[in-house]
Amino acid sequence: MNVYQPSRIRNVVLLGHAGSGKTTLSETMLFESRTIHRRGSVLNKSTTSDYHEIEKEKQKSVFSSFLNLDWRGSKINLIDTPGTADYIGEVVGALRVADTAIFTLNAEYGVEVGTDSLWKYTEKYRIPSLFIVNKPDSEQSNFQNTVDMAKEHFGRGVVVVQYPFTEGDDFHAIIDVLKMTMYEFPEKGGKPDKLPIPDSQKAQAELLHNELVEAVAENDETLLDLYLEQGELTESQMKEGLQKSLLNRDIFPLFCCSAERNMGTGRVMGFLGNVSPNPLEANPPKTTDGEEFPLNKDGDPVMFMFKNSAESHVGDLLYFKVYGGSVKPGIDLVNSRNGNSVRLSSLYLTNGEKRIEVNELKTGDLGAAVKLKDTGVNDTLHVKGHDVELEPIHFPDPIIRTAIKLKKEGDEDKLGNALHQLQREDPSMEVEHSQELQQIIIHGQGEEHLSVIEYELKNRFNLDFEFHEPRIPYRETITQEVRTHYKHKKQSGGAGQFGEVYMLMEPLRDNMPEHSDLKVRDEQEIELEWGGKLIFRNCIVGGVIDNRFMPAILKGIMEKMQNGPMSQCRVRDIRISVYDGSMHSVDSNDAAFKTAALMAFRDGFMQAKPKLMEPIYEIEVTVPADYMGDVMSDISTRRGQIQGMDAEGSIQKIKAQVPLKELDHYATRLKSMTQGSASYTRSFSHYAAVPHEMQQHIVDETMALEEVG
Known part of the structure; x- marks a missing residue:
């Protein structure tokens, strides 16, 4: 297996709304580069990237899939991502390590909502981006409408590099306004013939060519001067300008292809190899301190883990990007998160489920490793003494939740281990063991996301359970002040229990008035772990309650606040002033005052117009x-x-x-x-x-x- 220098590596993520053709495009690129010798299809459940059983069932991508190919000496690491918003967690990790993004637009529908949301991520990570208008051979194709929508959504930086000579069933040729050539494809696709642009298209091609040249020149003063002087830019000048404009996100080139019919993918791969940034040129990542971390091919090894995938008979397969030096099996690194030493065993490249063992990966390359002890997504590995921690991937907050209930007693540990493993693989899901609601709640990105979690728990971990509606974490409080008291008196043969507490309960608000009959000796402001506050004040005078019983009184109040009097939900935002009471020289103890406070709080709460x-x-x-x-x-x-x-x-x-x-x-x-x-x-x-x-x-x-x- 070749070892590629950083200058020959391209890390490319495929993005787009569900159904725009990303998986078919990746399959065609693998085929066109001779990485595979037969093209699979989504319909036949035979594509390289959609290899999981659930993806075959759904006939769409659920997980990000990692592919690699060689195109004329350049190694293209291709990441095929799901287009459904429910699986956004799979996309975010891929975006973190990509140096170029390709957006596939469906020529029938133009820019769809899924594309809009993904665009925000490329803006956040400053990823150079280009567009491919796919499916120009469909009956409802409307290339110009798609271009207009792209300009409307993403700005005037969207510039046409290619457009279809004809659309619909008759689609067979692409006009390239950068090369000023028409590519005509054989009926079954593949290598095209390069032909002069037909007379009927020359005016349109010249117009788009000039728009492209002007867009490149506008973003570079030197090129602008040359353009004004010469009236044109040379091929090398255009390449230089495109590279700079693409990297700065000033220009977003737009191509055209039919992935299904294998028409146009070779030109796109050529553009990636010749124009798209290599990892050393791309925008560098940041450390947890917010500093840029420039990649150094001659430096010490640095690796960042961005995805965890459990593979049968292998265990955790951790995908990484090399951010410095080169990595080889057998080297020892340090995990910056926990300080543990990690030895690299086997290293792999992957094409879907197929793994290829390699002996070395250089700066900028993507790979996978197994048996990395105590290592997971977002971990940075570095050599001892060269401490660095790269900024973690920030996964989106969940938008849906469900509670899970086992049907079989005794499976609690099994469920806990399964959920822990799924969360290691998918950080976009959250698992909440809610003591408050007495439920295990799974938080996800949508119904489909939850259905995948359900599928994994049932089919992979053999658990019998059901999802049901989670409870709501309501809060209780009061709306008016009330004075309350309770005397706890218990006598049962031996030592008895005695404690009497008087308290003023008030709804907590700003600028609360003081009471002339109360003298505050001590005040505690308690930030409650479930939100809100409790102000607890000791207003005892004359020693009617010994100071040593105050912690027990507070404990009784807090205990009832965790299990509110009205609905058993937690209580917040109350001021309580303990101002009177009584005790017994023998029978008073912490337990008695805790009970007295709890009961006084309960009775008073229900009289204070609770809400x-x-x-x-x-x-x-x-x-x-x-x-x-x-x-x-x-x-x-x-x-x-x-x-x-x-x-x-x-x-x-x-x-x-x-x-x-x-x-x-x-x-x-x-x-x-x-x-x-x-x-x-x-x-x-x-x-x-x-x-x-x-x-x-x-x-x-x-x-x-x-x-x-």
Whole structure:
């Protein structure tokens, strides 16, 4: 196997909305480069990249797949990614290590919502990007409309390099306005004939050629002067200008191909090899300190782990990028996260499920390794004494959740181990062992994401369980002040228990008034782990309660706050002043005062006009303008409050605040309303009062469960 120098390596990620043809494009590129000798198809479940059983069942990508090929001396590491928003976690890791992004646009539909959201990531990572308009051979192809949409969405930096001579069933030739050549393909695709541009297309080709040259010249003063002087740029000048403009994200070249019919992929691979940046030229990563980390091919070895995939009979297969020096089997490195020593055993390149063992990988290359002890996604490995930690991948927050319940007792450890392993492989999922809700809750990126997790747990880990609706973490508080007291007195033969507590309970708010009859001796402000505060004040005078019992009184209050009097939900935002009580010289102890405080709190809470509060989430919905009215109406039915709207071309962004209870199946509803064209993100905002009728229903439901229990 060849060992490639950094200058000959290209790391390319394929991005695009589901159905735009990424997997077929990758298959054709492998075939055209003679990496494989027969093209598979998604329909026949035989592609190199979609090799997992669930991908064959769904007939679409679920996981990112790593491929590599040689095109005229350049090694192209190709990462095929899913196009469904539910699998965004698989895409984010690939984006972190790519040096060029190819967006596939479906000539039938133009720019789709999935493409818009992925574009934001390439902006974030400053990844040079180009477009391929795929499927110009489809009956509904509209190349010009796709170009217009791309310019509308992504700016005037989108420049046409190629366009189809004809569209639909008659598609057979591509006009290249950079080379000023027409590529005519045989009926079954493959190597084209290079022909002069037909007279009927010369005016259009010249127009687009001039637009391309002007776009390149505009972004380089030297080239602009040459262009104004010469009226044209040479091929080498164009190459130099394109490289610079692409790297700076000033230009986004747009190509045309039919991946299905193998027409046009060779030209794209040639552009990648000749123009796209190699890893040394690409924008460098940052360290956890925010400093840029330039790649050094002559430096010490540095590796960054960006994906974990469990393969049968192998175990964890960790994918990495070499960010410095070269790596070989047998070398010892240090994990910057935990300081542990890690020995590299076998190193591999992969083409889907096929692994090829290699003896060396140089700076900028991508590879995989097995048996890396205590190592996972986001870990940086370096030589001892050369400490460096690269910035981790930031995975998106989940937008959906479900609770999981085992059908068979005794499988708890098995479930815990399975969920831990899945989370190692997929950091975009979160597992919450909620003591508060007494549930195991899985958080994911959408219904499809949860269905994949369900598939893995059942088929790979042989677990019998069911998903069901998770509980809502409501909060309880009070709305008016109340004075309450409780005397705990217990006598049972031996030593008794005695403790009496008087307390003032008030809703916590800013600038609270003092009470003339209370003298504050001590005050504690406690930040509650579940949000909100408790202010606990000792206002005892005259020694009616010994100071040593105050911690027990606070403990009793805190215990009841974790299991609220109204709905067994946690209590927040209360000020409590203990101002009177009594004790017994023999029978008073911590247990007695803890009980007295708990009972006084319980009784007083229910007299203080308690209210239930629910978590409110900030959501941002990205939706085509055609569906905006439907989406806004639906948000209103979910007790949502619209906060604002922004437009980006024909795509609208709606910001709103919606209760968590109304969001559990929102992702599914949103897709249904918009034919899969909308997406949304969410983040916790605040707690707000539950409507009175709903509060009563929740309280009644809690009481009914208590009676059953």
